[in-house]
Amino acid sequence: MTTFSSRGRSENMTYTSMLVHVQDxxxxxxxxxxxxxxxxxxxxxxxxxxxxxxxxxTARERIKPVSLSHDGADSRPVLPWYGDxxxxxxxxxxxxxxxxxxxxxxxxxxxxxxxxxxxxxxxxVIVGQRRHSPPNLPHLALDPAEIVLRCGRxxxxxxxxxSQLAADHVLVAWSNTREARRAxxxxxxxxxxxxxxxxxxxVEESGRDNAARRVDxxxxxxxxxxxxxxxxxLETIDGTVxxxxxxxxxxxxxxxxVAGGYGHxxxxxxxxxxxxRDLLHYSTKCCLLSH
Numbered sequence: 001m002t003t004f005s006s007r008g009r010s011e012n013m014t015y016t017s018m019l020v021h022v023q024d025x026x027x028x029x030x031x032x033x034x035x036x037x038x039x040x041x042x043x044x045x046x047x048x049x050x051x052x053x054x055x056x057x058t059a060r061e062r063i064k065p066v067s068l069s070h071d072g073a074d075s076r077p078v079l080p081w082y083g084d085x086x087x088x089x090x091x092x093x094x095x096x097x098x099x100x101x102x103x104x105x106x107x108x109x110x111x112x113x114x115x116x117x118x119x120x121x122x123x124x125v126i127v128g129q130r131r132h133s134p135p136n137l138p139h140l141a142l143d144p145a146e147i148v149l150r151c152g153r154x155x156x157x158x159x160x161x162x163s164q165l166a167a168d169h170v171l172v173a174w175s176n177t178r179e180a181r182r183a184x185x186x187x188x189x190x191x192x193x194x195x196x197x198x199x200x201x202x203v204e205e206s207g208r209d210n211a212a213r214r215v216d217x218x219x220x221x222x223x224x225x226x227x228x229x230x231x232x233x234l235e236t237i238d239g240t241v242x243x244x245x246x247x248x249x250x251x252x253x254x255x256x257x258v259a260g261g262y263g264h265x266x267x268x269x270x271x272x273x274x275x276x277r278d279l280l281h282y283s284t285k286c287c288l289l290s291h
Contacts, residue, residue: 014189015042019122021115021142022050022091027128030163032094034286035126037164040097042189047122048095049105050087051114051140111142112150119151126156129280144280148261148289154186155261157280157287165286169196171254172229173245173275176201176214179260183290184218187258190288191227194256199231200248202241208233242278249285261289 020035022028032048039046088104095102107114119125127144148155158165167190174180184191191197199218201211215231222229237244249257262276279287 015039015044015123017045017047017122018042018124018126019047019049019115019118020091020126021111021128022048022087023128023140023142024086024090027130027160029090029094030161031126031128031158032091033097033163034158034165036095036097038124038126039095039101041193044123045101045103046095047103047105047118048088048091049107049114049118050091051107051109051111052087053108053110053140111140112146115142115147116150119147119153122153124156125151125153126158129157129159129283145261145277148276149291152291154183154288154290157283157289159284159286162286165256167194167256167286169198169252169254170194170256170258171245171249171252172197172199172218173257173259173279174199174201174215174218175260175275177260177262179262179291181260183258183260183288184222186290187288188225188227190256190258191222192225194227197222197227197229198252198254199229200234200245202234202236202244205235208235240278241275242282245275245279246283246285255285257283257285257287259287259289261291 015038018035018039020032022032036046038044088106091104092099092102105114105118107118109117115125115127125147127142127147129144144155144157148157156165170187170190172184172187172191174184199215199222201215203211211233212231215233219229219231234244234248237247245257245259248254257279259276259279276289279289
């Protein structure tokens with residue numbers, strides 16, 4: 001393990017605006033609380049966005065009919081209303097720690113499209129890990145993988161039941177790729193405030209020397225940004241890179257994982273590499289992903 005002390009030039013990079021996806025469920029409330037605490041910590045504006053997309057006739061036909069009369073004779077597809085009246089108060093109530101600089105947006109687009117357009121105004125996009133949607137409204141589900149690949153912004157993916165993020169120990173899951181380099185830059189505000197930053201590259205039995213040189217180079221780069229780091233090379237556990245990352249994060253009490261988001265669009269589906277896909281699915285820690 002190589003340790004680099006913190007010294008070097010001062011940087012002013014921070015998050016000035018954050019965008020959080022708001023839904024009508026408890027997990028969303030906890031995510032908003034987490035986002036509000038982060039916004040207060042970094043002195044950032046917090047933008048909440050709720051989606052009430054217009055539904056075409058085909059989508060309406062797939063919704064379960066609801067009886068509108070006592071005898072059931074008048075039965076037609078009816079959409080539950082998840083509009084501004086429901087979501088904005090929920091957002092403002094949950095964001096109690098950052099009431100001074102809040103903004104609300106209602107979009108009639110589908111969630112992925114809405115966040116894509118609004119993300120141009122944000123330094124950090126915050127979404128949930130699960131593809132949760134209200135009953136009978138699957139079109140309101142949001143796939144975090146799509147947001148990572150489309151938005152061109154770092155995306156903080158929050159697991160269920162997590163309402164705060166100290167980011168006291170940040171684990172950088174390094175690979176020698178463009179996406180990982182982007183993620184390190186995007187995570188600098190977290191890295192500079194963390195008490196501990198670990199850089200790990202996962203390798204097979206061979207290749208440790210080259211990997212050690214790579215993580216040492218990243219550590220040297222971060223030292224120039226006043227970030228103290230611990231660089232380390234680990235061998236895979238049973239050949240699974242994601243499991244190795246998650247086990248190491250748990251053992252070292254890391255509460256934030258920073259990684260590149262690897263994938264591409266094909267046939268209207270977002271195809272992700274195994275490590276990114278597994279992090280999105282299995283991680284119990286917040287993950288900051290960049291593409």
